Amino acid sequence: MPGDHEPSDLRPLLERLRPERRGLAALTALLVLAMGLPLAGPVLVGRFIDSALAGDPTATLVGLAAFFLAATLAGDGLQLLVAWLSVRLAWRVGNRLRTDLCRHALSLDLTWHGEHSPGQLIERIDGDVDALTRFSSTAVLQLAGNALMVLGTVVVASFIDWRAGLLVFGASAVASVVLILFRQAAVPYWDDEREVQSQLYGDLEERLGGLEDLRANGAGGWALHRLHHHSAGWWRTARRAAIWGDGSIAGASLAFAAGSVLTLTLGVWLHSQGQLSIGSVVALFQFSQTVSDPLWQVSEQLADMQKAAAGTRRAARLLSEHSSLADTKVDADVDGAAAPLDDGPLSVDLAGVELAYGDDPAVLSGIDLHLAPGTKLGVIGRTGSGKTSLGRLVLRLWDPTAGAVRLGGVDLRHVPAENLRRRTAVVTQEVELFRANLRDNVTLFGAVEATDAQVSAALDEVGLGHWHRSLAAGLDTELHGGGDLSAGEAQLLAFARVLLVDPGLVVLDEASSRLDPITESVLAQATARLVAGRTAIVIAHRLATLDEVDQIVVLDGGRIIEHGDRATLAADSTSRYSRLRSAGGAALVAGVPS
Numbered sequence: 079m080p081g082d083h084e085p086s087d088l089r090p091l092l093e094r095l096r097p098e099r100r101g102l103a104a105l106t107a108l109l110v111l112a113m114g115l116p117l118a119g120p121v122l123v124g125r126f127i128d129s130a131l132a133g134d135p136t137a138t139l140v141g142l143a144a145f146f147l148a149a150t151l152a153g154d155g156l157q158l159l160v161a162w163l164s165v166r167l168a169w170r171v172g173n174r175l176r177t178d179l180c181r182h183a184l185s186l187d188l189t190w191h192g193e194h195s196p197g198q199l200i201e202r203i204d205g206d207v208d209a210l211t212r213f214s215s216t217a218v219l220q221l222a223g224n225a226l227m228v229l230g231t232v233v234v235a236s237f238i239d240w241r242a243g244l245l246v247f248g249a250s251a252v253a254s255v256v257l258i259l260f261r262q263a264a265v266p267y268w269d270d271e272r273e274v275q276s277q278l279y280g281d282l283e284e285r286l287g288g289l290e291d292l293r294a295n296g297a298g299g300w301a302l303h304r305l306h307h308h309s310a311g312w313w314r315t316a317r318r319a320a321i322w323g324d325g326s327i328a329g330a331s332l333a334f335a336a337g338s339v340l341t342l343t344l345g346v347w348l349h350s351q352g353q354l355s356i357g358s359v360v361a362l363f364q365f366s367q368t369v370s371d372p373l374w375q376v377s378e379q380l381a382d383m384q385k386a387a388a389g390t391r392r393a394a395r396l397l398s399e400h401s402s403l404a405d406t407k408v409d410a411d412v413d414g415a416a417a418p419l420d421d422g423p424l425s426v427d428l429a430g431v432e433l434a435y436g437d438d439p440a441v442l443s444g445i446d447l448h449l450a451p452g453t454k455l456g457v458i459g460r461t462g463s464g465k466t467s468l469g470r471l472v473l474r475l476w477d478p479t480a481g482a483v484r485l486g487g488v489d490l491r492h493v494p495a496e497n498l499r500r501r502t503a504v505v506t507q508e509v510e511l512f513r514a515n516l517r518d519n520v521t522l523f524g525a526v527e528a529t530d531a532q533v534s535a536a537l538d539e540v541g542l543g544h545w546h547r548s549l550a551a552g553l554d555t556e557l558h559g560g561g562d563l564s565a566g567e568a569q570l571l572a573f574a575r576v577l578l579v580d581p582g583l584v585v586l587d588e589a590s591s592r593l594d595p596i597t598e599s600v601l602a603q604a605t606a607r608l609v610a611g612r613t614a615i616v617i618a619h620r621l622a623t624l625d626e627v628d629q630i631v632v633l634d635g636g637r638i639i640e641h642g643d644r645a646t647l648a649a650d651s652t653s654r655y656s657r658l659r660s661a662g663g664a665a666l667v668a669g670v671p672s
């Protein structure tokens with residue numbers, strides 16, 4: 079295990095600890111004090127017994143007792159202080175790491191996110207950091223403190239009698255070796271357990287997300303089966319981990335018991351030889367027992383440390399992942415300086431573009447497309463023909479595997495990400511609503527700057543004004559995720575967001591679900607307002623939407639099989655578009671006639 083520690087593993091942690099240097103130093107000093115004080119206890123008890131047996135005056139006894147009380151109370155008080163300070167420190171550092179991990183994960187490209195389930199991500203950002211925080215808040219200092227205490231116990235016991243010191247040391251050493259060996263054997267099983275756990279959470283998250291589909295299609299049994307499968311796996315790995323972990327406890331207990339018995343025997347023998355007072359025998363026996371407590375804790379903390387180390391390693395790995403959509407600054411394979419996009423409608427150019435997701439075969443190929451600023455393009459094609467993928471390219475949610483995508487004449491790889499997000503906007507097929515109030519859903523938690531009046535005006539403009547005014551709490555109305563609005567209404571809400579951003583290019587990926595005729599006509603009107611004065615790519619599943627566009631592209635199997643002026647195509651009875659129109663558009667969702 080220690081073999082695969084890379085020096086960079088700890089760097090994310092150390093970097094975030096650096097601002098806390100002073101607090102850490104003060105904490106260490108307090109800790110040494112807090113751990114040293116309890117050592118006085120057994121010595122004072124021994125003195126007390128010897129004084130009592132020797133018939134010393136009551137004042138001496140009371141003094142010793144008071145001293146004992148003061149040392150114990152002070153020790154406890156200090157421990158409390160140390161605990162408070164270390165928890166505070168650990169949370170500060172942990173939260174810093176959490177924030178950085180979250181920010182980093184958000185900056186990674188969608189391919190990366192496609193390969194990692196949300197459950198895994200939660201485990202990385204929260205679970206791992208939690209293990210780290212827990213360890214560094216309570217355990218790391220206690221680990222040092224307890225090690226100090228064991229050492230101190232051996233030293234003080236040696237002062238009373240060197241042979242006893244040796245015995246206490248021997249018992250602690252044997253117990254430690256047993257603990258460490260068993261724990262080390264358990265490490266791979268703990269790692270397995272954590273991996274199985276993150277799979278289970280990942281799966282669970284996915285199943286819960288698709289609850290409606292699962293239930294509607296009667297796939298609940300299958301989901302349950304998966305849950306049982308993962309739970310059984312968890313149980314198996316957890317059991318193996320526990321056997322090794324608990325085995326270490328049993329072995330160490332035996333070593334301690336033997337140590338105590340030997341120390342007591344030695345003490346009694348030394349006393350019978352007249353070399354040791356009864357008080358010292360009691361003190362030694364107490365020491366042989368007190369040493370076990372810190373060692374237990376050390377063993378627990380070692381386990382926490384393993385988990386924390388694994389967590390830190392994973393955090394370091396996540397932080398070292400780079401987005402394949404690196405910002406211009408680090409884009410080595412593209413020459414030229416960063417160039418922000420101009421204001422106003424943007425031209426769109428795709429030249430020899432090909433796109434493949436990961437190692438899969440290309441889903442778009444040979445795409446050449448030019449749109450003058452302000453052009454409205456309608457894109458149609460069978461499901462899976464690559465319409466959404468085309469939209470993703472012009473928004474640089476993915477980079478093409480070949481060819482170039484330009485907006486306003488600038489290669490997207492030169493455009494700073496922040497500028498691109500401000501100058502383009504998208505309404506996706508499935509608008510994701512958040513469990514937040516209406517205002518936050520429209521402005522995406524303030525990412526889009528707008529006053530309440532502007533938000534209301536935008537809602538009015540897309541046709542949600544009536545609905546908005548009917549809400550008692552207005553913009554403060556809490557939306558409960560997707561439940562409150564239909565797919566069409568959710569899209570309208572996203573339209574309002576786009577109106578507030580006022581981009582130069584908008585990609586509208588129409589919801590493929592069927593809408594009621596009223597929503598459909600509202601949506602068509604809102605679409606017309608949305609695309610006015612901008613370049614627009616409208617991926618349509620309904621013919622009515624296409625009445626407003628200037629040009630039509632028909633995609634099939636990732637290629638453009640027809641591209642032309644909408645009016646011209648409509649007039650040409652042999653064009654796919656006009657055949658589609660004469661078929662009443664019913665086939666639009668099902669597929670384009672060929």
Ligand SMILES: Nc1ncnc2c1ncn2[C@@H]1O[C@H](COP(=O)(O)OP(=O)(O)OP(=O)(O)O)[C@@H](O)[C@H]1O
Nearest residue numbers: 192435438441459460461462463464465466467468
């Ligand atoms: N994130 C992804 N990772 C891997 N493959 C993907 C991804 N997104 C889409 N694909 C694949 O790319 C192809 C084109 O998908 P795309 O979503 O662009 O089609 P579409 O025309 O928008 O379909 P629909 O009409 O159903 O929305 C499909 O074969 C799909 O399985």
Ligand SMILES: [Mg+2]
Nearest residue numbers: 465466467507
């Ligand atoms: Mg699509």
